[in-house]
Amino acid sequence: MRLNKFLAENTKLSRRKADEAIENGLVYVNGEIASVGQDINGYDNVVFNSQVIEASVKHTTIILNKPVGFVCSRNGQGSKTIYSLLPPNLHNLNPVGRLDKDSSGLLIMTNDGDLLNELSHPSNGKQKVYQAEINRAISSEDVSKINRGIELDDGLSHLQAELQPDKTQLKITMTEGRNRQIRRTFEKIGFKVIKLHRTNFGEFEVEGLEPGQIRTIDD
Numbered sequence: 001m002r003l004n005k006f007l008a009e010n011t012k013l014s015r016r017k018a019d020e021a022i023e024n025g026l027v028y029v030n031g032e033i034a035s036v037g038q039d040i041n042g043y044d045n046v047v048f049n050s051q052v053i054e055a056s057v058k059h060t061t062i063i064l065n066k067p068v069g070f071v072c073s074r075n076g077q078g079s080k081t082i083y084s085l086l087p088p089n090l091h092n093l094n095p096v097g098r099l100d101k102d103s104s105g106l107l108i109m110t111n112d113g114d115l116l117n118e119l120s121h122p123s124n125g126k127q128k129v130y131q132a133e134i135n136r137a138i139s140s141e142d143v144s145k146i147n148r149g150i151e152l153d154d155g156l157s158h159l160q161a162e163l164q165p166d167k168t169q170l171k172i173t174m175t176e177g178r179n180r181q182i183r184r185t186f187e188k189i190g191f192k193v194i195k196l197h198r199t200n201f202g203e204f205e206v207e208g209l210e211p212g213q214i215r216t217i218d219d
Contacts, residue, residue, distance in 0.1 A: 061110040065209035072098040105198035106206035129200035137167035
């Protein structure tokens, strides 16, 4: 976590005022004068104006490799929920975006509001990558149609599809995140997505995690 963010969350300083305090030599990290832009972790000792500053809120962020068959909500309404895969101490985390019940792969969960906003706000254009399998072989011409944009009920769908040697397999890259967008895009031109697995979201990746496993991300 950036030092100015830590100070803003745990004192009455704004981030700008926190940077000014750091510049003026009023902040120490582990006994040494801090520098603007410095990163800290949960084990660092932070002192401002001769007072030890302790975190009032501990941020936790995890990557979950969501299996098929689980919904991204607390109330499954008869379905299994992702929270049944987590220990009780992680039940306060919220998913960043969603994966539908029939999709699997990388799901970020956090109680850090800034991170959640950074990853989910459309203006930040965070890239998401999926591996998709469809019900029958697709032609290069249809892939080109998808890449030019497919008009859906809620607007033009912007996907970048890369056809794999097996013409039922595609790599899909997108920065949007509308409800069931990939599935609806393929349905519009006569195909059905039978498997959808998210592998990357921004700088995060799911590689190395078995279905249902989690990895903690350092703040």
